[in-house]
Amino acid sequence: MAQIIDGVSRTFNEFLLLPNRTRTECATETVDLSTPLVRHARGERSAIELRTPFTSAIMQAVSSPELAIALARNGGLSFIHHNRPIEAQAADVRTVKNFKAGFVASDTNVKPADTLGQLQELMVRTGHSTAAVTDDGTGSGRLLGLVTSRDFHPQRHDADEPVASRMVPVDALACSREDVTLSQANARLWDERLDCLPVVDGEGRLRHLVFRSDYSDNKRFPDQLVDAEKRLRVGAGVNTHDYRERIPQLVEAGADALCFDSSDGFSDWQAQALVWSKKHFPDVPVGGGNVVDAEGFRFLAQAGADFVKVGVGGGSICITRDQKGIGRGQASAVLDVAAAREAFAEETGQYVPICSDGGLVHDYHMSLALAMGADFVMMGRYFARFDQAPGAKLPTRDGFVKEYWGEGSNRARNWQRYGQGGQGLIFEEGVDGYVPYAGDLSEGLAVTIAKMKSTMVSCGAMTVQEFQSTARLTVVSEQSFQESHATVAVRETPDSVA
DSSP states (O other): OOOSSSSSSGGGGGGGEEOOOOOTTOOOOGGGGEEOOOEEEETTSSSSSESSSSEOSSSSSTHHHHHHHHHTTTTTTEEOOSSSSSHHHHHHHHHHHOBBBBBBBBOOOOOTBBBBHHHHHHHHHHHOOOEEESSSSTTBBBEEEEEESSSOOOOTTTTTBGGTTTTTEESSSSOEEETTHHHHHHHHHHTOOOEEEEOOOOBBBBBEEEEEEGHHHHOOOTTOOOTTTTOOEEEEESSSSSSHHHHHHHOOOTTTTEEEEOOOOOHHHHHHHHHHHHHTTTTSSSEEEEEEHHHOOOOOOHOOOSSEEEEESOOOTTOOOHHOOOOOOOOHHHHHHHHHHHHHHHHEEEEEOEEESOOOOOOHHHHHHHHHHSSSSSSSSHHBBTTSSOOOOOTTTTTEEEEEEESTTTTTOGGGGGGOOSSSOOSSSOOEEEEEBBHHHHHHHHHHHHHHHHHHHHTOSBHHHHHHHHOEEEEEEEHHEEEESSSOOOOHHHHOOO
């Protein structure tokens, strides 16, 4: 007969944190949210530490280069999705690695022979008022000049005139070489009263533009997650089918970490893929998952996983439990795997971080996940709501929404992630839907971080590690769960509606 596991499969909704003593030195401004991303010797620091404990899901509807840049600037990490040709995924990784805070890749570019009418249409489409004039009309061509909205007027100048007639030629521009630092570029902008400083290579090809208007924006992100060369960090998802071809190209593109993406990581295929990856690319961290118990964690940790993702069937877009009856309440899964991680560290001296993936409906669930032992969380629905996510923003009667679809849906058709047999999805394990639009990632994440820090202060913790070791949890009844909510008619204001 089947084995029955003791205990109830519990979700985050079934727990509350008890407050601990808050010391005078414990305040939101002193809370440190840094946390290890990858395996390390116990007592030593991880080779990669997140500045904030957030990663974005390996999903088409979530981890675009734009979102990866925004999240890394806020101290987290995105894993670029893999359900497409290898070259396309590697190109997205390069886009993130080539991004420099304050150094903008020009996306408004024209050739000298293009007309002012074409230029005007391009500026309207991109929303930018400065265009680079290059020999081939691309953002990496040989720079010939700049033209801005102040150099021509649609009503005053003939739309058929060439751009060359109104541009400022490169000989009259202040330019910098590509070894310039951001502080040096900003100094030139202010000292020479420039609005824009083009950055070119030794052959005169355009590399970046630095704008005075971006100066204050660069000061907004003190917790950026960067590598030794001050480039933003980015991860990439891989599968157990074409990893031998995919991983080398992702590593060459600059991926800082990889993660095997599977709805069920407790498999020989993933163990074999982990062993291959660590043999051929020992210096590139690679995570595994997903698992829901101690046995699954130990299996992947022994195969070489540098971190392990926890969670099956708990995602907002996932219907694996409905379709297959497989999974576990996320709180129970995290607690079980966290205990296994501690036992593994005691035995081997190796600390393997764990990631809570799924079941995070409310902001306080993220704090509960950390308190229960997760080193960081991975989220799809949360990040799919923001401007930087790939889904289209659509108007509805009740406001804007963003498209959001699961990797197990017919829209994504990510058959590599779900072992159903054959080269395709036989049945869906995810759905296609919408989530409420939430604006800019940086603004939304700032609110979540503020809540998390406030929670940790109430629990008397100044670091994630202290939070994990001192947090006290209580199981809530249905009645106490209902008591957690407001019991008066809430007045709706413009802010509360938004």
